[in-house]
Amino acid sequence: MDFVGILRKLKISGPHALVIIAAAVGLATAGGALGFRALIGYFNHLFFGLTDQKLMQAFGAGFKFWLPLIPMVGGLLVGPIVFHFAKEAKGHGVPEVMNAVARLGGIIRPRVAGAKAVASAICIGSGGSAGREGPIVQIGSALGSTIGQYLRLSEERIKVLVGCGAAAGISSVFNAPIAGVMFSVEVILGDFTIATFSPVLVSSVVASVLTRSILGNHPAFEIPSYGLISPWEIPLYMMLGVILGMIAVLFTRSLDIFENVFERLKIPDIFKPALGGLLVGSVAIFFPQVLADGYDTIRLSLNGQIVVWILVILIFLKILATALTLGSGNSGGIFAPSLFIGSMTGGAFGIAANYLFPHVTTSSGAYALVGMAGLVAGTTHAPMTALLIIFEMTSDYHIILPLMVTVAIASLVARLLFSNSIYTVKLAKRGIDIRAGRDINVLRTHRADEIVTTEFDSIPLSATIPVILGKMEQSLESDLVVLDGDGRLLGLITFQDVRRVISRRELDMLVVAYDIAHREVEAVTMDTNLEEVMNTFNVRGTGVLPVVNDKVSNKVVGIIRKDKLVEFYNQKLIEHLRR
Structure with a gap:
């Protein structure tokens, strides 16, 4: 009997079954993360333990002119894996996961997990400037997708399991289960509903428990307790946020530029990672700090x-080193380099602030800590993930105000200067615009009149509570449109609005629809493109949107149901992918 058969025999189905499967994804990802960590250690010892010692014996311990050979050899080993076995393992991995969720129904080839693990372990172990966080997100997502495919789950549930794997990956690597959940719903899935949130949360917690039981419950960075010592520091942290936003865009654009440069090089793709490794090693002769993740x-x-x-x-x-590493086709993550760059930026700013304002500023280490969160927020466009991951990595909650200020400004500045995050810029080059887990290009070319429903239920502004309840019982709609006598839009009523007054019988004939309706309703017109419609749904959180003939007369001519929009999107996406 297979796993699904066992669940059915135990009468476990629906959301409960998905939570149990999510726990299995968490266990598998945590095991993958532990194995990946060990694999990096093995290759690091192979390249910088045994090989480095032999080279020093041969050439002496002086000027390490041979250092570039180590990441170059690593690149020679990575090339065949990423260009012949699994091209998805190239680069930092997260864009491929986002594309799988938005456009491929969550389907990721099973071989990707193994290929990503080996390629990234070789790259990082040989000194490539990259981190292990992106790879384990892709490894966990591939494991979640593979489990979903094996159990023949629906497309929507496979997507959720991909998100479970991503959350479990972040949780395992950073010992940060809350940040893992936020990363998954903020970056990968773009879905904060309970149906998605619960299995993702379970997967993240299970992964964290397993890794903590083996590695111990220790923060990634042991640091002194920092805090805000003067209100005058807030303007300094705001200024730091602006600088971090600009540095984040520089990092994002540099990675994009070097990917373009290496794509245009007239050498076989298989040798490009080796060239990237050679150049990174050349930089490391003078500044070895740029090698690997740089946590020390x-x-x-x-x-x-x-x-x-x-x-x-x-x-x-x-x-430069990270752009050379990942732009050349090597395999690794951008999270650790982002933490590194943010820490250096914040540390330098903190030293300058200490020199100029010694009596109102804290240690430069505090600015380095805040800089880490700000740079991550600027590159990923995921401010909540950046905040939470620094809290959990350091176990220090005393510096929350500076963190919030800097992260918010860094994220805002980065978005203003460059619309794409470090994850979406790679997809944008392929003509793929992903937001909230969907390929927006599919919606942008279609209009509201293609899916509008002209027969809909509405209620007059003077309808009492019993009348509203009666209409809701008969209606197929989750929300009811409130109209005046001329058919103009006055508002929208949900069951939650009625629920607040339903228990007070004395209000039945006193409260009318106009009193409880949401009056600031954003309607759309027939020629509104469906990208805007989807964005409006995401902002408003309603189940239907009114469609008006124009924004002046505001007369309602129909409604758009969110479930119908999602169904239309899926249909058009399939047609688009089959061309």
């Missing part, structure tokens, strides 16, 4: 142990 250097910055000129240089060299 981040710790020094958080404790204020790096001089300012080194911090400034490392900001730009880490951007």
Whole structure:
């Protein structure tokens, strides 16, 4: 009997079954994360333990002119994996997961998990400037998708399991279960509903429990407790947010530029990762801090142990090294480099602030910590994830105000300067515009009149509570449109609105529809494109949207149901992919 058969025999189905499967995805991803961590350690020992020692014996321990050979050899091994076995393993992985959710029904080839693990472990272990967070997100997502495909689940449930794997990956790597959940719903799925949130939460918690039981419950960075020592620091943190937003855009654009440069190079693709590794190794001869994830250097910055000129240089060299690594086709994540660049930026800013305003500023380490969150928010366009991940990585909640201010401004500045995040810029080059887990291009070319329903239930503004309840019992709509005597839109009523007064019988004949309706309703017209309609649904959170003949007369001519829009989107997406 298969797993689904067992669940049916135990009379476990629907959401309950999905939660149990999500727990299994969490266990599998945590196991994958532990194995991936061990694999990185193995390759790091192979390249920088055994190989490095032999090279020093052969050439002496002086000037390490041979250092570039190590990441170059790593690139030679990565090339065949990413260009012949699983092209999805190229780069930092998260865009491929987003594309699978938005356009492929959550389907990720099972081989991707193994290919990503090996390719990224070789890249990071040989000194490539990348992190392990993006790879484990892709590994976990691939495991979730594979489990969903094996159990023959629906497309929507496979997508949820992909999100479960992503959340479990972040939870395992950072020991950050809350941030894992937020990353999944904010970046991967774009869906905050309970049906999605519950299994993602379970998967993240299960993964965290397993990794903590094996590795211990320790924050990623042990740092002094930092806090806000003066209100005058808030303007400084705001200024830091602006700088971090600009640095985030520089990082995002640099990665995009180097990907374009390497794509145009007239050499076989299989050798491009080796060239990238050679160039990164050349930088590392003088500044070895740019190699791998750079966590040791981040710790020094958080404790204020790096001089300012080194911090400034490392900001730009880490951007260069990461762009060379991932732009050339190597495999690894951008999260750790983002933390590194943010820490160096914040640390340098903090030293300058200490010098100029010694009596009202705290240690430069506090600014380095806040800088990490700000840079992550600026690159990923995921401010909530950035906030939570720093809290959980440091176990320090005393610096919440500076964090919130800096993250908000860094994210805003980055969005103003460049519309795409570091995850979506790669997809945008392919003509794919993903927002809230959907390919918006599919909706942009269609109008509201294609899915409008002209027969709909409405109620007059003077309808009493019993009349409203009677209409709701008869109606197929989740929300009712409130009209005046001329058919003009006055508002929208949901069951939640009625629920607030339903228990007070004395109000039955006193309260009317106009009293409880949402009057600030955003209606659409027949020629509104469906991208705008979807955005309006996401903002308003309603089940239907009124369609008016024009925004002046505001006469309602129909409604659009959200479920019908989603069904239309899925149908058009399938047609688009089959061309």
